[in-house]
Amino acid sequence: MAQPSTGYPKNLKSEAVEPMQRKKALSRKNLWDAVPPSLKRRFGWMLEMLRPEWLLGRTYRVNCQFVRDAQRWSAGRAREYQFSKLHDVLKCAYEGTRFYRAMFDSIGFRADDLRSLEDMSRVPTIDKAVFMDNFSDICSENLRRRSVDYGATAGTSGTPMEFYIDAGRSGIEYSYLTASWERVGYKLGVPMAVLRGRVVPRDRQGLYHEYDPLLRHHYYSSFHMSDENMARYLEHMASLGPCFLHVYPSTVAALARFLLRNRRQAPKNIRGIIAESEIVYPEQRQMVEEVFGCRYFSCYGLSEKVVLAAECEHSGDYHVWPTYGYFELLDEDGNPVTTPGERGEIVGTGFINTVMPFIRYRTGDWATYVGARCEACGREHTILRDIRGHRTQEVLIAADGSEIPWTALNMHDDTFLRVRQFQFLQDTPGQAVLRIVPACGFADADKDRIHRNLGRKLDGQLTFTIALVDAIALSARGKAIYVDQQIPQDRLSQTESNAS
Numbered sequence: 001m002a003q004p005s006t007g008y009p010k011n012l013k014s015e016a017v018e019p020m021q022r023k024k025a026l027s028r029k030n031l032w033d034a035v036p037p038s039l040k041r042r043f044g045w046m047l048e049m050l051r052p053e054w055l056l057g058r059t060y061r062v063n064c065q066f067v068r069d070a071q072r073w074s075a076g077r078a079r080e081y082q083f084s085k086l087h088d089v090l091k092c093a094y095e096g097t098r099f100y101r102a103m104f105d106s107i108g109f110r111a112d113d114l115r116s117l118e119d120m121s122r123v124p125t126i127d128k129a130v131f132m133d134n135f136s137d138i139c140s141e142n143l144r145r146r147s148v149d150y151g152a153t154a155g156t157s158g159t160p161m162e163f164y165i166d167a168g169r170s171g172i173e174y175s176y177l178t179a180s181w182e183r184v185g186y187k188l189g190v191p192m193a194v195l196r197g198r199v200v201p202r203d204r205q206g207l208y209h210e211y212d213p214l215l216r217h218h219y220y221s222s223f224h225m226s227d228e229n230m231a232r233y234l235e236h237m238a239s240l241g242p243c244f245l246h247v248y249p250s251t252v253a254a255l256a257r258f259l260l261r262n263r264r265q266a267p268k269n270i271r272g273i274i275a276e277s278e279i280v281y282p283e284q285r286q287m288v289e290e291v292f293g294c295r296y297f298s299c300y301g302l303s304e305k306v307v308l309a310a311e312c313e314h315s316g317d318y319h320v321w322p323t324y325g326y327f328e329l330l331d332e333d334g335n336p337v338t339t340p341g342e343r344g345e346i347v348g349t350g351f352i353n354t355v356m357p358f359i360r361y362r363t364g365d366w367a368t369y370v371g372a373r374c375e376a377c378g379r380e381h382t383i384l385r386d387i388r389g390h391r392t393q394e395v396l397i398a399a400d401g402s403e404i405p406w407t408a409l410n411m412h413d414d415t416f417l418r419v420r421q422f423q424f425l426q427d428t429p430g431q432a433v434l435r436i437v438p439a440c441g442f443a444d445a446d447k448d449r450i451h452r453n454l455g456r457k458l459d460g461q462l463t464f465t466i467a468l469v470d471a472i473a474l475s476a477r478g479k480a481i482y483v484d485q486q487i488p489q490d491r492l493s494q495t496e497s498n499a500s
């Protein structure tokens, strides 16, 4: 079965998009995010007396129960559910968006033509370039009447992308994450030490630390990873009682290397490490597990919310959540990969985003197919291994020699709005050049915004100048290189050379 010819209506290619809003909707999550840290500190004790699942809202609670049950469904029941959700997504996309209406018309397809999941192969796949080229036509026509959030990501191939998503998805998304983390013993309300790119100011003791009493999260700054700061972070974590780490693979590797270098013991109260959003390297996982003496656990997901996969409690294999979206693994010719050991591209149709439907969206990430049922846990989900793709562990080097993970600089806002591609060039610790391929309408205001937003995160650890260029070369395998790191290898950590 060959990949269907693309049915995109070329004549619908959109004008440069000027979206109606880049603000957040008035959702519970967004309101809480907007509360100043000082207020959270002062009134946090009241929240700590309440159960966090009640504070997170009804959507979260209801979906938690659903998700916990659904992971034990038979494959047949999951397929029935997917079929019904896909029918809804296709119908909604046809009725609500110009892009999908034209696409379905061009191939003579309607939601009612879906008789089995296999019929999805009639629908052309899309990728990020198609999505961005048709941005306004993929937006639901009644967008202005909906409660939506704006999202953005560097995504695959180094080109920033943006989209809208239902404001209510946070509770749903979070229920999947916590149900995944429960596999390694996490329970909502257990303290979590988080090092994932959040801008964290110094507290009264001079520690880069901020506390969220609702989620019991302790945030530390992953932009300030000097030995002195890491020592203080670990000391503070040791005081939290039983807790989990929520980190990027590169930040926890930096903590582990710090402990090894200084012959220090890891805090004994850390019950598990949840490392997400970058490639997980087996050697690095092993090193971190040895240093911390606990399980290293990872989930795979995307800002576009089309696929979520979480590791098994019994192994490092990923189980794809069948109720989160419709998952396909396709080879280079667009055929489904069903032979264990073969690799394919992760393609997803999301069930969560009804504002801008992602239908058969090629993620640019590749994985090895392992099977359809896990003997160890009994879940009848697709099993994947060795997920590789646009995620990298590239780092910038701060003035004091510490590492700043690129992942932490991937802005989920309008920072790179009028930027087609970008890349840091670094040959001196503490300094870098940000090369930018400008998009239509790029002006000084955009430069200022980039300087302001990135500068806020980098906090003087690294200064950069902006250079406008015509093009940025991709790696030999066609992937984006976000950091062209020219500082000699022996001054860097071992991982980033593997990332391409």
Ligand SMILES: [Zn+2]
Pocket (backbone or CB within 6 Å): 312, 313, 314, 319, 374, 375, 376, 377, 378, 379
């Ligand atoms: Zn399993």
